[in-house]
Amino acid sequence: MAFPDGSLPMPYDLECRDVVKQFGGFTAVDRISLQIPPGTFFSILGPSGCGKTTLLRMVAGFGEPTSGDILIKGQSVVQTPPNKRPVNMVFQHLALFPMMTVAENIAYGLRRRKTSKDEIKRRIADVLARIGLPDAGNRRIDQLSGGQKQRIAIARCMVLEPTVLLLDEPLGALDLKLREHMKVELKQLQSQFDTTFVYITHDQSEALVMSDQVAVMNAGKFEQVGTPQELYYSPKTAFVAGFVGDSNRWRGRVVEADATGVKVATDSGTLLTGIAADGGRLMVGAAVEIFVRPESIAIRRPGETPPVGVPSHNQQTGLLDDLLFNGANSRALVRTGKGEIVSVALPQAEAARHLQEGTEISMGFGSAQCLCFPLSPARAEPADTVP
Amino acid sequence: MTARDRRKLTFFLLLTPLLLWVGLLVVIPHIDLFLLSIREKIAPRHYVTSLANYADFFGEPVYVMTLVRTVVMSLLATAITLLVGFPVAYYIAKIAQGRARIALFMTCLLPFWVSEIVRVFGWMILLRETGVLSNFLQWAGLVQGPVEFLYNDAAVMLGLVYTSMLFVVVPLVSTIDSLDNAIVEAGYDLGGNGFVVLKEIVIPHAMPGIVAGSIVVFMLSLGNYLTPTLLGGKSSLWFTSHIYSQFITRFNWELGSAFGFVLLVASSAIVWLALRLSGQSLSTTIGRG
Numbered sequence: 001m002a003f004p005d006g007s008l009p010m011p012y013d014l015e016c017r018d019v020v021k022q023f024g025g026f027t028a029v030d031r032i033s034l035q036i037p038p039g040t041f042f043s044i045l046g047p048s049g050c051g052k053t054t055l056l057r058m059v060a061g062f063g064e065p066t067s068g069d070i071l072i073k074g075q076s077v078v079q080t081p082p083n084k085r086p087v088n089m090v091f092q093h094l095a096l097f098p099m100m101t102v103a104e105n106i107a108y109g110l111r112r113r114k115t116s117k118d119e120i121k122r123r124i125a126d127v128l129a130r131i132g133l134p135d136a137g138n139r140r141i142d143q144l145s146g147g148q149k150q151r152i153a154i155a156r157c158m159v160l161e162p163t164v165l166l167l168d169e170p171l172g173a174l175d176l177k178l179r180e181h182m183k184v185e186l187k188q189l190q191s192q193f194d195t196t197f198v199y200i201t202h203d204q205s206e207a208l209v210m211s212d213q214v215a216v217m218n219a220g221k222f223e224q225v226g227t228p229q230e231l232y233y234s235p236k237t238a239f240v241a242g243f244v245g246d247s248n249r250w251r252g253r254v255v256e257a258d259a260t261g262v263k264v265a266t267d268s269g270t271l272l273t274g275i276a277a278d279g280g281r282l283m284v285g286a287a288v289e290i291f292v293r294p295e296s297i298a299i300r301r302p303g304e305t306p307p308v309g310v311p312s313h314n315q316q317t318g319l320l321d322d323l324l325f326n327g328a329n330s331r332a333l334v335r336t337g338k339g340e341i342v343s344v345a346l347p348q349a350e351a352a353r354h355l356q357e358g359t360e361i362s363m364g365f366g367s368a369q370c371l372c373f374p375l376s377p378a379r380a381e382p383a384d385t386v387p
Numbered sequence: 388m389t390a391r392d393r394r395k396l397t398f399f400l401l402l403t404p405l406l407l408w409v410g411l412l413v414v415i416p417h418i419d420l421f422l423l424s425i426r427e428k429i430a431p432r433h434y435v436t437s438l439a440n441y442a443d444f445f446g447e448p449v450y451v452m453t454l455v456r457t458v459v460m461s462l463l464a465t466a467i468t469l470l471v472g473f474p475v476a477y478y479i480a481k482i483a484q485g486r487a488r489i490a491l492f493m494t495c496l497l498p499f500w501v502s503e504i505v506r507v508f509g510w511m512i513l514l515r516e517t518g519v520l521s522n523f524l525q526w527a528g529l530v531q532g533p534v535e536f537l538y539n540d541a542a543v544m545l546g547l548v549y550t551s552m553l554f555v556v557v558p559l560v561s562t563i564d565s566l567d568n569a570i571v572e573a574g575y576d577l578g579g580n581g582f583v584v585l586k587e588i589v590i591p592h593a594m595p596g597i598v599a600g601s602i603v604v605f606m607l608s609l610g611n612y613l614t615p616t617l618l619g620g621k622s623s624l625w626f627t628s629h630i631y632s633q634f635i636t637r638f639n640w641e642l643g644s645a646f647g648f649v650l651l652v653a654s655s656a657i658v659w660l661a662l663r664l665s666g667q668s669l670s671t672t673i674g675r676g
Contacts, residue, residue: 108579
């Protein structure tokens with residue numbers, strides 16, 4: 001197989017072809033296909049129970065797919081036991097061996113490959129230096145801090161130079177501050193080792209910050225695979241729009257549709273102009289779900305003229321119902337005349353500091369920021385506003 | 388009475404049963420036993436303090452050899468119990484699920500609801516010349532005439548291992564169960580095969596349970612009287628039967644006490660040595676289990 005220009009196709013580091021995993025009658029992983037080129041930081045993002053751990057474990061060799069194929073560097077590994085696969089895994093609780101020192105933990109995999117003693121020593125010193133813990137070799141596992149354990153768990157895998165490193169929510173057990181720090185550090189380690197990382201998480205911010213590519217998974221299926229920007233700015237499904245980032249969410253019906261966009265009426269009667277998501281077409285009368293991100297809504301006091309460049313569509317007024325102060329992530333909850341609560345990101349401008357509850361507020365957002373998804377009959381749970 | 392006094396009183400009230408138990412049942416009998424053992428009868432009702440009883444023990448090869456034999460057989464019984472018990476415990480702790488797990492655990496426990504003597508008689512019914520096994524072999528035409536399976540070392544070993552199983556399985560199930568499955572999986576993921584994972588991860592993790600179980604089994608075997616005597620008969624040559632005969636048949640309490648002390652010192656020394664060799668301490672094994 002070769003491309004028309006004669007070059008051979010570069011094998012993907014990891015490829016899944018229609019992988020299915022069933023437990024009894026329950027389908028945990030439903031026809032997943034993916035291709036990951038070398039050197040990618042690839043995340044699988046999904047709520048707990050969506051099948052992401054099952055998928056990762058099949059790649060590692062713990063659990064065989066019911067059907068489909070898993071290929072590493074173009075070779076099928078479905079018949080290969082976990083100890084012979086060129087992938088290593090960082091477990092959710094790291095699974096460092098408590099009966100061994102740090103150096104013995106790292107040496108474990110090398111000794112299985114019959115590496116010479118001197119070579120093992122050299123490689124341990126090398127990898128410990130790379131993760132910034134050059135003197136940790138003789139320490140016991142319970143003498144390490146959470147962040148150090150994290151790095152040792154990665155070093156223990158990376159010293160084996162796997163084709164793909166699998167990470168199963170390894171930051172879950174860390175406290176918030178350390179988690180923020182480790183996000184950046186993991187990304188740096190990945191580019192330093194230049195290895196393909198497959199990272200699973202339910203935390204959208206981890207996925208968005210670190211990844212080159214993110215797959216959003218729900219109920220055993222990939223909803224969308226794309227860069228973090230694509231997922232955030234152009235979600236293809238209502239699930240992705242709701243799961244990645246925050247959104248105001250309403251239900252409504254299409255009252256007008258043309259080539260440039262749609263006019264929709266929400267269930268409470270507000271008229272909005274928006275666009276059909278994913279370049280689709282919506283028919284007049286179709287039931288839709290409408291997503292507007294709090295950060296794409298501009299607010300001002302009534303009477304103030306909107307600054308130049310601020311979209312003039314979808315103007316509404318309301319009363320400031322509540323202020324949720326959280327530094328840079330502060331939100332204002334605005335109650336419209338129709339009784340809907342709209343969550344709006346507070347601008348960082350000085351004027352926003354003096355907003356008080358009960359103040360009258362004008363707000364507006366562009367039609368391109370108002371995404372309408374056709375409501376599928378399966379998604380019948382009541383729509384609500386996500387603050 | 389102040390709060391502090393009350394706390395003190397509570398402490399001593401709670402401590403009293405323990406002190407009574409240790410004092411009356413452990414310390415005083417052992418002091419008495421020791422005093423008896425260093426007493427020599429020179430004429431009726433005339434005693435002097437001497438080490439003659441200990442000299443008797445070391446001077447008579449049959450006593451020393453019996454002790455050595457008892458120790459070796461007990462060590463062997465411990466090793467066999469461990470070899471049989473480890474897979475059983477691993478299966479119960481890691482492989483069996485839900486009800487099967489409870490059922491298996493109960494199956495190990497069940498024989499211990501009857502007394503040791505009943506369990507040993509059970510084996511005698513199976514193994515004696517006119518017993519189940521012998522009759523079955525004759526019925527199947529594999530042997531001509533009855534076969535005696537009792538009264539040999541193998542029968543003693545069988546009885547000891549059977550009697551001790553539970554004391555290895557229980558601590559092992561609890562230590563193996565506490566091993567996180569992810570650690571075992573990590574062992575495979577990093578390139579280890581089943582043998583390596585067992586040797587480098589499962590056994591080191593289970594070491595406290597292995598040592599705790601071994602100590603209990605070794606002590607129980609060494610001090611066992613019933614099983615070796617009933618299954619081994621006169622040829623069992625178990626050290627406890629010497630102690631019994633000195634106390635009960637020979638009425639030589641002095642020599643019997645000396646034997647008792649020799650056994651106590653020997654078993655303590657062997658347990659201490661085993662702990663040193665395995666790098667464990669009493670507080671990490673018995674204390675934890």
